[in-house]
Amino acid sequence: MKFLSIKFLFLFSLCCMAANAKNAVTESMIASSAEQVRPLMNGQFIPDVILQTDYGKDISLRALIESKPSIVIFYRGGWCPYCNRQMQGLIEVEQRIRDLGYQIIAISPDTPQRLQAQRTSSEFEVIRLADNTLQAISAFGLGYFLSDDVANDYRDKLGANLTTLQGTNKVVLPVPAAYVFDTSGLVQFQYVNPNFRVRVSPQLLYYASQIAK
């Protein structure tokens, strides 16, 4: 039995490696702390990455962005009260942003299953995408390793389910960020703040999307 499961694990990891070889996220692509991140800048292109919907369906972020001007929010997870407050705050500008033709996309390291649990009846129309393989988070230059102490704290106090980098037990989070993209895939505006307690004001995001169009 033990032999079998090891064999299975080996085969499984081979498959994973084959599937992810092109976009495998390695330790060198993750910053050592939130202050060390090097985020994608204005005027740069949307990375070509595959994410998953809350139903577990693969989706190309680039294709999604090319279909509509987009606000892309990176948040830490459904367990993060600051993130939930930020999403709530977007309700005040959501309709106006949508009237400008935008879609709103929210990406976190949560798994599709965890995204399903985050859907609430009062929620506005936001496309939540799972990046538990950390492809978008690393390609945007937002990923950093959380210290073990803080990770344990989040698990104990907030019941956080945290995502680790494949092949390691190191927890990775994104620095919370908001991006505005045009349909050619160019960043028109970005707000990235390593202090997870401070988020872009919804009004500023609205003005940015108004001007970026």
Added chain:
Amino acid sequence: MKQLLLPIFIFVSLGLVSPASVAFDRTQVVDDAANVSPLLIGQNAPNTTLQTVDGAPVSFKALTLEKPTVVIFYRGGWCPYCNRQLAGLKDIEGQLDALGYQILAISPETPAQLQAQKLQEKFTVRLLSDSALDTIKGFGIAFYVDEQTTSKYKTSWDIDLNQQDTSGKAVLPAPAVFILDTKGKVKFSFVNPDFKERLSPELLLSAAKLVL
């Protein structure tokens, strides 16, 4: 569009090989505008010395202690995009002033060059020289201009990119706008390595109202 692809490719490939465990230095001069690592929101502006148009040294920190500050980094008086950006500030400078802000515009040009351009007469923003490049480096936006571009600027437009560091290569800032509070902390930034794209005055004004 296509011109951007190569720098981005280089940026991505560099990202793949650079070890994350080693803290990198935002202040280093990089080989391409697309590779700069600007100061992040919440980080502190560097404690550097600039020069006024008259050549007098002035402490950047002392300046920013006085008032919340909009800092504009521009490439030089020879750069039409920069002049257009500075001219565009005219529409909002009264409102920024009413909000309590001062506007500083920093370029790598010398005080003598700033004087020759007579920009100070055209713009009410305060022009400062960072010919020592310390402030530009300190904000993480310094990059080397390749020799091809330097000579093209010289032959086509008679522009001298003469602000060099010890390597002898010309250095420019990626055009950028930062909003600082009176502690010198970054509250907002807009950096676009594509020098043709600048922050719109309206958005700058909105940011100035919302981020302090």
